[in-house]
Amino acid sequence: MFYAIWLQIRVIAALTLRETRMTFGTSHSGYFWAVFQPIFSVSFLMTLFYLIGRQSPFGTSLALFFATAVLTLEFYNKLSVSLMRAFTSNKSLLSYPMIKEPDTLFARLSLIACTFLVINVIFYSGLLAVGLGQFPAHPERLIYAFLTTCLLGFGVGSINAILYQKNQAWQHIEKIFARPLFFLSGVFYIPSTMPPEAVAVLKWNPILHVVEWTREGFYSNYHSDVLNIGYPLGLGAALVIIALFAERITRKQRV
């Protein structure tokens, strides 16, 4: 039992290092780009909205309001897309007996989670430094929201991986679901102030809940009527369980 756990940790650690090497390339500048590429794209978006002259829907900083949603959404998207290809691009690894498909998923999860942890810290402290941010009112809620995003991204990403390997056309179908998330996740608005008809639809989006959770973590006076922490947590856990079961059941057909 102890040996099995040690083996599991060893395999995932080795895979994570390998993934790091594969994602970031040979040079050290690879790490730089991995962290700063999302930072640049979010910054660009914000500059655009500043130039249009939009006011922040909440608080004084448009940048902070955006960041709470966009960074969460980027994290989720990155997980769900990159896990999708975990099986197909790691096929050669399966010639080592102790490496099983779920390990490749866990390795990608830990790499992406670490990367986004760094991105979040840099971005929010950057905002703080230029006077556009603030220190989170409830830092623990940020952590919960981050972990819940991990759960959701891992669940959806793993299911994507299984479906993608069964049929490569899944990557196109997945996009149909993923695209609207940008508009459904409260990037531009406060969900609680939306008309009840809209809320009735929006509240089914689990990402919206983690965005709201993140905002409650940052602002001391942000109160969300939509947020129900049981929903993203329960859905995330259910998806992970379904994904791991499905993986195990279909493993024989996959090799």
Add this chain to the structure above:
Amino acid sequence: MIAFENVTKIYNVKNVKKVILDDASYRFADRKNVALMGHNGAGKSTMMRMIAGIELPTSGRVRRTEKVSWPMGFARGFNGMMTGVENVRFVSRVYGCHTDTILEQVQEFAELGKSLALPIQTYSSGMKARLAFGLSLAISFECYLIDEITAVGDRRFKKKSETALKDKIKDARVVMISHSEKTIKDYCDCGVFAYGSKLYHYDDVNELLKDYRKFC
């Protein structure tokens, strides 16, 4: 111990059904070097992958209590974009070995020199095979699975591999696939013949080779 218990293995690719093993039970004799023979497509490599634990049987169990290598002879597990050093480090990490010790041994055995720091995709197939073989010798296993390995490399390297392998099997054993009668006679104490989705045991390698000549 390595044993098949009521193992059935069926491939179903594009509606073509292929039965590799049909309810076969077989125990590989303990501490003996076993030859695995059969005609092309009989499923020898698949059986080897099942022994290694890479592939699961359709039904039944594969029991394994000794430390078994991955099937040697193919450099499948390498990543072409990573350098030789990185690939070696990765494998030794996975097997829980000391990376620097393994690297040193591989360097010495494979004689790849500076190429070890280059991405694997720049290697020739002979170089890849050297690296793969050196790596599997550096990590100590109780049972080496060898799939037609002896055809690897130039004459000098072949000789070196032979010596190294013979040295290894003083305290480890091999399960070997080969079509070369000489290799089988050289290494193996007993054998198993895969024929018609069943496995047949031979205590004497010469008997095995006789049947091999007759049926394949």
